[in-house]
Amino acid sequence: MSRSPSSPKPHPDAVPTRMAVSRTPRGPQMALHEVLDRLGPCIFAGLLDTDGRLHYANEAALHAVGCTPEQVLGERFDTTPWWQACEQSQRQLQLAIASAARGEASRFDVRIATRNGPPLAMDFSLLPLYDLDGRVVWLIPSARDVSERDQAQHQLLLTRHAVEQANDALLQVGPDGAFRDANASACRLLGLERDELLRLRVSDIDTQVDATQWLQRWRDLYDSGSLRFETSVHHHDGHEIPVDVSISLVTSGDTSFAHVCMDDLRERRAAERRIHQLLQFDELTGLPNRQLLLERLDAMLQAGTQSAVLVLALDRFKRINDGLGTAVGDAVLREVAQRVTSTVRNIDLVARRGDDEFVVVLAAGPDDAPHLAHALLESIARPMHIDGHEIHVTCSIGLAMTPAEGERAETLLRRANAALHHAKRLGRNQINVYAGAPDDYDPERLALENALRQALRDEQLELHYQPQVDLAQGRIVGVEALLRWQHPTLGRIPPDRFIPIAEETGLIVPIGDWVLRRAIEQAADWQRAGLPPVRVAVNLSARQLLQPDLARRIEQMLASAGLDPRLLGVEVTESMLIANFDQAVQHLEALRALGVEISLDDFGTGYSSLSYLRRLPVDLIKIDRSLVPDVTAPADDVSITRAIITMAHQLRMRVLAEGVECEGQAALLASHQCDQIQGYWCSAAVPAAALEAMLRDSRDSRDIGDACLRLSACTDAQAQTR
Incomplete structure (x- = not known):
């Protein structure tokens, strides 16, 4: 076919759609050809006779398949090649030609071949053309590329499937609060x-x-x-469900709606x-444990309630465990707990x-406490009948009173x-009342x-560094800086002896x-020496x-030393945050904004940690050594550790376990997917020079790394088996 002089050249980016042909254009037919040629590079058009033979194809259609x-x-x-x-698509065309010859128009989607590249998705139409007598004389095929439309629809469908199959409840809400859409999880x-x-x-x-x-x-x-908050929602059956809600504003043109994601908090709660329960109560007896005891005793003391504290210890209890077994020993402890609880009043606190x-905390005056102490001696001394054994147990009791306001729980205990x-020195089965002098008049303490x-x-203080090992990587990724004091004449003075003095006197600030x-x-210095990067963690007071x-002073120290803030960490304890929570959070957020890592130390031994944890800018949780189980530990001890690790990971925090002393731990x-460990199994705290040797790949660090990698491989194998 010869092209009209006015026909446009084929567009270099023309893509195949639908097409038509003509043989000998003349008169009105010639005008029709010119119109079809000018439809553009993405519109394929042509002319068929009623038998379906091609009489004309426009330039875009011919270019798509590379035909003359x-x-x-x-x-x-x-x-034809299209x-x-x-x-x-070929079968659909054959049916459409037969229908068009009868005067019926057709429109449907087809796939058309191209000279180069994959087939195109086309919106195809076949229209009958009538003469003046109303007879069908020509068929006009045309096709428009809709590949992008189909791709967009496919992507929209995938997005819809992803939303529908999401585990979180997802909803769309209009400005009037009406729900516009909801996925299956929301329902x-x-x-x-x-x-x-x-x-x-x-x-x-x-x-x-x-x-x-x-x-x-x-x-x-x-x-x-965007908004983030917690609330509760009504279930159709009438009960309420606590949820964590994240809302994002979506705007497109004049349309706005809220994209709502709700996370069911029932399992987390x-x-x-x-x-x-595990952290604050004793599993064997159900009594409050040491930490809850301290918390409640402190509250009583701060309220100014005059109190007495009795510490009761069973005399020679080890012989019961050794002679009759731990099962009987546990039964004895439960019986003792019941007798102590029934002897004191409802207003008194009993803890193991x-x-x-x-420990018994009595809200009592000086005259009431000795009387209750004697009643406890008599109650414990009564024979116990357990598993066919008649068991006789006595106890010793130490008693201390609150002498004045401002007393601390630890001091009283x-x-x-x-x-x-x-x-006990007096012969056991005795009561003794504390009569020592206050710490302020202790000559040794003043010295x-x-x-x-x-x-x-005089620069007698120095820092030792204890490695923190990543269990997955099998290498040292951080160290904790620990304060040491070597006195010229007194020798090494342990931190638990001088740190409380520093805190009470205010010396902790310059020391810190x-x-x-x-x-x-x-x-x-380690970084300038080319050693592997490790984060140094410092305990804040x-x-x-x-x-x-x-935060400003720490930023100045970092700048002066030329240290990347990401190589510094600070550690705080839960108890430090309670009194001035908002101020503490502001400081920690400012440090975190610098790049400093924030660790929550001694986790599991503090106050209402879980209620505060989600509000804290914390990167790493350090499980207290008292909660680090061994392979021989009871299942409940392991469950505490596992629950803490799971909770931390849900809150996007990493977990480090302290006090790891053996490979079993x-x-x-x-x-249980703990991230890092610290303890004597890895290394004790060592001077800077010794740690530098470890970082230079000494034999000790390689052994630790190899062991950690073995543990990691075993964990992966167990996960795959499950």
């Missing part, structure tokens, strides 16, 4: 069918929002772009309650401190404990305070600044956390 008019004109349209890509969460849910509004399911409050929430969302020791030891001031001036500066300088310029921690 002479190669396709006069051929049946369904046999239709070789898809047999189904299951609320116990509703989709059509039922889409007839509701937010105020119908949210227990904390009515119709007027939703308008304010929408304004808040519009201002901030149950885990929190279980952890709370550990092993064979119990220490005094009661000193009285207990004196009662140690003066020596500590001099130690700070010295520790920060020295640790940062040492970390910078409660007083440091109250300083308003803490490390293996158990690795099997």
Whole structure:
């Protein structure tokens, strides 16, 4: 076919669609050809006779398959190259030609072949053309490339499937609070069918929002772009479900809606309650444990309640375990707990401190406490009948009173404990009342305070560093800087002896600044020496956390030493955060913004940690050594550790276990996906030079790394087996 002089050249990017042909254009037919040629590079068009033979194809169609008019004109349209890509499309065309010859138009999607590249998705039309007598004389095929439309529809379908199959409950909410869409998880969460849910509004399911409050929430969302909060929703059966809600504003043109994601908190809350129970109550007796005892005793003392503390220890209890077995010994402890509880009053607190020791906190005056102590001696001394054995047990009791306001729980317990030891020295089955002098008049303590001031001036303090090993990588990724004091004449003084003095006298502030500066300088020296990067963690004191310029001063120390802030970590304990929570969080957020890692130390031994944990800017949780189980540990001890690790990972925090002393403990921690470990199994705290040798790939660090990699491989194998 010869092209008209006015025909446009084929577009270089023309893509095949549908096509038509003509033989000898003349008169009105010639005008039709010119129109079809000018439809553009993405529109294929042509002309067929009523038998389906091709008489004309426009330039775009010919270019798509790389044909000349002479190669396709006069051929049946369904046999031309355009239709070789898809047999189904070819069959649809054949039916459409027969229908068009009868005067019926057709339109459907087809796949058309191209010269280069994959077939194109086309929107194809075949229209009959009538003469003046109303007879069909020509058929006009045309096709438009809809590949992008199909791809967009396919992507939309995939997105819809992803939303529908998501585990989280996902909903769309309009500005009026009405639900526009919901996935299957949302329907299951609320116990509703989709059509039922889409007839509701937010105020119908949210227990904390009515119709007027939703308008304010929408304004808040519009201002901030996103919201995150916890609430509870109504289930169709009537019960309430706690949920964590994330809302994002979606705007397209004049249309806006809220994309809502709801996370069911029931399992997390149950885990929190279980952890709370395990962390604060003794599993054997059900009594409050040592930590809950300290918390409640401190609350009583701060309220100014005059109290007495009795520490009760069973006399020679070990002979029962050795002679009759631990099962009988456990039964004896449960019986003792029941007798102590029934002897004291409802207003008194009974706790198990550990092993064979119990503590009773009496809200009583000086005259009532000795009377109750004697009643306890008599109650415990009564014979016990357990598993066919008649068992006789006595106890010793130490008693301490609160002498004045401002007394601390630890001080009161220490005094009661000193009285207990004196009662045992008196021959057991005795009561002894503490009568020692206050710490302020302790000559040894005053001498140690003066020596500590001099130690700070004379640079007697030094830092040792304990490695922190990544269980997956099998290498040292961090160290904890620990303060040591070697006195010229007194020798090594343990931290638990001088740190409390430093805290009470305020010396902890200059000492804390010295520790920060020295640790940062040492970390910078290691980096300049080309050693592998390790993060140095420094313990902050409660007083440091109250300083308003803490983050600024640490930033200046980092800049002065030239240390990347990501190679510094700070550790805080839960108890430090309680008194000034908001201020502490501000300081930690400022440090985290610098790149400093935030660790929560001694986790599991503090106060209401779980209620605060989600609000804290914490990167790493350090499980206290008292909660690190061994392979021989009871299942409940292991469950505490596993629950803490799972909870931390759900909150996107890493977990480090302290006090790991053997490979068995490390293996158990690795099997429960603990991230890092620290303890004597890896290494004791060592001077900077010794740690530098380890970082230079000494034999010790290689052995540790190999062992960790073995543990990691075993854990992976177990996971694959499961």
